[in-house]
Amino acid sequence: MDYLLTEEQKMLKEMVSKFAQEKIGPVASDNEKNHRYPEDIIKEAGELGLMGIAYPTDYGGAGMDYVSYFLAVEEISRWCASTGVIVSAHSSLVCDPIYRFGTEEQKKKYLPDLLSGKRIGSFSLTEAGAGSDSGATKTTAKLVADKWVLNGSKLFATNGKEAEVFILIASTDPSQKTRGVTAFIVERDTPGYKIGKIEKKLGIKSSSTAEIILEDCEVPKENLLGELNKGFKVAMVTLDGGRLGIAAQALGIARACIEDSIKYAKERFQFDQPIASFQAIQWMLADMWMEYEAAWLLNWRASIMKDKGLNYSTESAVAKLKASEVAMDCARKAVQIHGGYGYTEDFNVERYYRDAKITEIYEGTSEIQRLVIARSLLK
Ligand SMILES: Cc1cc2nc3c(=O)[nH]c(=O)nc-3n(C[C@H](O)[C@H](O)[C@H](O)COP(=O)(O)OP(=O)(O)OC[C@H]3O[C@@H](n4cnc5c(N)ncnc54)[C@H](O)[C@@H]3O)c2cc1C
Incomplete structure (x- = not known):
């Protein structure tokens, strides 16, 4: 579908594809088996401009669009879904809200290092009792003199172990639930800020998933992001963009499944x-490709809508829901095509199978995407 892309987008895609195939592919399985964060790769991705693709050059970004960002995350995830989510969480969930909701001072202070990949970002909305019901946050932030004092704990923060800049959602008016939460920019070395348990997971093991503990964590007053008690909006707008990144990650996994299965x-x-001569195998391949193309077009449409400044909330939920289900289905078929060998660590498809599952869970489960879509249909 390259004919749908601009010359600039095609060049970016080609560059990232080469980088991912040459640098990420050869180490992906070993890193995953050893739960190793791909530090050198992320550094090089930063040097290539991949940690800040869709942000203006004024702040150190690559000055490209969201379609380019989606293409890059897909190419990276084709070889390593862990690396794909490291880039996506950093870019969509941290750079985007700072760029969109930050003051000029906040943008100047944080964006250049984030967009160049010198510092990694992490976004923390989820808590033990606040998952799909993300407005049920129990972490509090109270203004004491000229500091916000944060107390509570957050769960499942992607990049939590390595990140230096965190976007954190806390309750500033517990009587108001979603109308009483606020977003903050918190730096790793803030006193009272601790990284807790690092999760052991089914897949995407090269990306860290961390608990964050806040004990009288004093955040400078000027680190409030957006408006007081409007943090839920920050989180929801951020997740609309994030879902396009996860859809791109899912598409990368689906394509890996298809390409490995054809081979x-x-x-x-x-x-x-050759088993390719059996119609049963051919039909699986044909269905995988058809579903991949449909999902790709949905993510392309939603990314264009974001680039045009249109409301793309529903389209983003549609794209994420479709792509994640396609990734899971392609992974299931890829293991089937590989037979018993597909169930062993000798082939990458077992990794794709494990990695695909998370795309149906994070940044809103498939049930939550359906809820978003149905709400828009019924309103
Ligand atoms: C590897 C990993 C990385 C993550 N990264 C981040 C991150 O960087 N930042 C962050 O803030 N969070 C992150 N998360 C959290 C993730 O977004 C949540 O796990 C997810 O939103 C679901 O919340 P939950 O786990 O509490 O499940 P629950 O909300 O408890 O859901 C359990 C089940 O109930 C269903 N359900 C819940 N409510 C409804 C409803 N209203 N209607 C129908 N079904 C419903 C769900 O769909 C699901 O099937 C991550 C999670 C994982 C596992």
Whole structure:
């Protein structure tokens, strides 16, 4: 579908594809098995401008659009879904809200280091009792003299172990639920800020998922992001963009499943012929490709809408829901096509299968995406 892209987008895609294939692909499985964060790769991605693709050059970004960002996350995730989410969480969930809701001072202070990848970002909305019901946050922030004092704990922060800049949502008026939460920019070395448990996960093991503990954590007054008690809006707008990144990650996984399955189906002989000659295998491949293309077009549409400044909330939920279900379905079929070998660590498809599952869960589960879509249909 490259004919749908501009020359600039095509060049970016080609560059990222080469980088991902040459640098990320060869180390992805080993990093994943050893739960190793790809520090060198992220550094190089920063040097290539991939940590700040869709942000203006004035703040140190690459000055490209969201379609380019989606293409880049897909190409990276084609080789390593962990690296894909590291880039996506950093860019969509941290750079985006600072760029969109930050004051000029906040943008100048934080964006150049984030967009160049010198510092990594993490976004923390989820708590033990506030998952899909993200407005039920129990972490509090109270203004004491000229500081916000944060207390509570957050869960499942992607990049939490490595990040230096965090976007954190806390309740500033517990009587108001979603109308009483506020977003803050919190730096890692703030007193009272601690990284707790690092989760052991089914997949995307090269990306860290951390608990964050806040004990009288004193955040400078000027680090409030957006408006007081309007943090829920910051979080929801941020997640609209984030979902396009996760859809791109899912598309990368789906494509990996398709490409590896085509190769295997041509090489594997049973009954004196390549298994690709069996119609059962051909139909699986055809269905995988059809679903991948449909999901790709939905993410392309939603990304264009974001670039045009249109309201793309529903389209983003549609794109994420479709892409994540396609990734899961392609992974299931890819393991099936690989037979018993697909169930072993000798082939990458078992990693794709484990990695695909998370795309149906984070940044809003599939049930929450359906809820968003249905609400828009019924309003
Ligand atoms: C690896 C990983 C990385 C993550 N990264 C981040 C991050 O960087 N920042 C962050 O803030 N969070 C992050 N999360 C949290 C993630 O977004 C949540 O796990 C997710 O939103 C679901 O919340 P929950 O786990 O509490 O599940 P729950 O909300 O308890 O849901 C359990 C089940 O109930 C269903 N359900 C809940 N409510 C409804 C409803 N109203 N209607 C129908 N079904 C419903 C859900 O769909 C699900 O099937 C991450 C999670 C993981 C596992």
